[in-house]
Amino acid sequence: xxxxxxxxxxxxxxxxxxxxxxxxxxxxxxxxxxxxxxxxxxxxxxxxxxxxxxxxxxxxxxxxxxxxxxxxxxxxxxxxxxxxxxxxxxxxxxxxxxxxxxxxxxxxxxxxxxxxxxxxxxxxxxxxxxxxxxxxxxxxxxxxxxxxxxxxxxxxxxxxxxxxxxxxxxxxxxxxxxxxxxxxxxxxxxxxxxxxxxxxxxxxxxxxxxxxxxxxxxxxxxxxxxxxxxxxxxxxxxxxxxxxxxxxxxxxxxxxxxxxxxxxxxxxxxxxxxxxxxxxxxxxxxxxxxxxxxxxxxxxxxxxxxxxxxxxxxxxxxxxxxxxxxxxxxxxxxxxxxxxxxxxxxxxxxxxxxxxxxxxxxxxxxxxxxxxxxxxxxxxxxxxxxxxxxxxxxxxxxxxxxxxxxxxxxxxxxxxxxxxxxxxxxxxxxxxxxxxxxxxxxxxxxxxxxxxxxxxxxxxxxxxxxxxxxxx
Numbered sequence: 001x002x003x004x005x006x007x008x009x010x011x012x013x014x015x016x017x018x019x020x021x022x023x024x025x026x027x028x029x030x031x032x033x034x035x036x037x038x039x040x041x042x043x044x045x046x047x048x049x050x051x052x053x054x055x056x057x058x059x060x061x062x063x064x065x066x067x068x069x070x071x072x073x074x075x076x077x078x079x080x081x082x083x084x085x086x087x088x089x090x091x092x093x094x095x096x097x098x099x100x101x102x103x104x105x106x107x108x109x110x111x112x113x114x115x116x117x118x119x120x121x122x123x124x125x126x127x128x129x130x131x132x133x134x135x136x137x138x139x140x141x142x143x144x145x146x147x148x149x150x151x152x153x154x155x156x157x158x159x160x161x162x163x164x165x166x167x168x169x170x171x172x173x174x175x176x177x178x179x180x181x182x183x184x185x186x187x188x189x190x191x192x193x194x195x196x197x198x199x200x201x202x203x204x205x206x207x208x209x210x211x212x213x214x215x216x217x218x219x220x221x222x223x224x225x226x227x228x229x230x231x232x233x234x235x236x237x238x239x240x241x242x243x244x245x246x247x248x249x250x251x252x253x254x255x256x257x258x259x260x261x262x263x264x265x266x267x268x269x270x271x272x273x274x275x276x277x278x279x280x281x282x283x284x285x286x287x288x289x290x291x292x293x294x295x296x297x298x299x300x301x302x303x304x305x306x307x308x309x310x311x312x313x314x315x316x317x318x319x320x321x322x323x324x325x326x327x328x329x330x331x332x333x334x335x336x337x338x339x340x341x342x343x344x345x346x347x348x349x350x351x352x353x354x355x356x357x358x359x360x361x362x363x364x365x366x367x368x369x370x371x372x373x374x375x376x377x378x379x380x381x382x383x384x385x386x387x388x389x390x391x392x393x394x395x396x397x398x399x400x401x402x403x404x405x406x407x408x409x410x411x412x413x414x415x416x417x418x419x420x421x422x423x424x425x426x427x428x429x430x431x432x433x434x435x436x437x438x439x440x441x442x443x444x445x446x447x448x449x450x451x452x453x454x455x456x457x458x459x460x461x462x463x464x465x466x467x468x469x470x471x472x
Contacts, residue, residue: 037074039273046102046110066449124344174454179356206426213348214407236283254390258289295392363441
């Protein structure tokens with residue numbers, strides 16, 4: 001087996017090395033960094049409290065520690081004010097400027113008001129009524145939760161293996177696992193959670209959200225709203241003579257837009273934590289390579305694919321409801337919450353909150369080639385499409401690293417996994433591993449450290465050992 005490149009390197013999600021040094025973090029943070037830190041704290045506290053239903057101390061311990069190095073100290077130091085009745089979190093960072101504010105809304109979770117704005121800012125909302133959670137939960141698995149828990153303990157080997165995923169050492173020194181689910185032939189055969197977590201406690205997906213975005217776009221392809229081979233209908237690129245107008249939705253799904261990004265991983269902090277709009281930041285990037293010819297992991301490509309879908313619909317109420325009505329609620333993903341910027345663009349590249357069971361439901365949809373309970377939800381062959389290697393690949397794919405399809409990562413024998421294995425995966429240890437040849441899904445959630453302070457979780461080795469345990 002060739003050496004497997006760690007996820008942090010393969011995905012290039014960590015901050016640039018220069019930003020990780022003690023020397024730099026020792027300098028007082030500038031005003032913009034303080035604003036980002038305030039936005040980070042407001043956003044994560046808001047979502048953890050009002051999406052996941054966690055207490056403030058748990059959110060602070062998990063989501064506000066071991067984060068990007070340059071934000072760690074100011075996030076700890078800046079004061080947060082929580083208004084539970086209004087469901088807002090405010091974090092002040094300067095005496096002469098308003099606090100950064102995050103506001104919770106039904107279905108869409110928390111959105112940051114623009115810097116200088118407040119909770120009264122006009123923010124996007126979903127107008128449709130959601131499913132009755134109690135009624136849905138009472139339905140049989142996988143649509144609901146009845147019968148979801150393993151009926152009998154898993155094999156001793158599998159049970160011991162799942163236990164070891166939580167020991168912070170066996171699969172990565174300092175890793176922090178919150179949930180593991182193993183599904184075989186549609187049935188949950190192993191499920192375990194860290195204290196304080198459970199089937200209905202959500203976490204931020206980080207880049208697993210990209211695979212959710214591909215699923216929403218797949219539904220739009222089936223509905224005739226989007227043609228992946230056509231130029232992406234991003235409105236900012238429609239001016240005569242703009243070469244970005246040639247970028248297709250498929251280029252965006254393949255991480256091959258050719259757009260400039262600021263360093264490895266393209267962290268997009270200004271959108272995620274800074275209150276900047278997708279339409280302002282992502283759509284304004286210049287072209288620097290021929291579309292379709294270069295692979296570069298970029299949050300912006302996912303954001304722009306979804307912005308193109310919004311423009312193609314030309315109906316914001318329909319657009320905001322579409323992921324729920326067309327995909328999530330159809331397959332029982334009732335606790336999946338995609339968040340938006342304050343202009344109404346989904347931040348599907350990272351800011352989606354979901355549960356381990358909801359990710360297992362998504363995996364089942366793909367194992368069944370987009371069919372759920374006899375109804376086609378995604379186009380025929382969409383599962384093969386997202387798992388087909390893109391024309392341009394990550395630089396280390398030829399030497400044992402994971403490959404890339406359409407918003408999914410590709411695994412196989414180089415990682416001691418069966419040919420055709422593919423995955424949704426994200427920062428801090430979020431994984432959905434799909435093994436079609438074995439009818440197996442592996443979900444792992446975590447709060448692994450970003451940068452110095454931890455090795456991350458070796459999902460390839462864990463998955464290979466799970467498959468081996470299933471053979472015993």
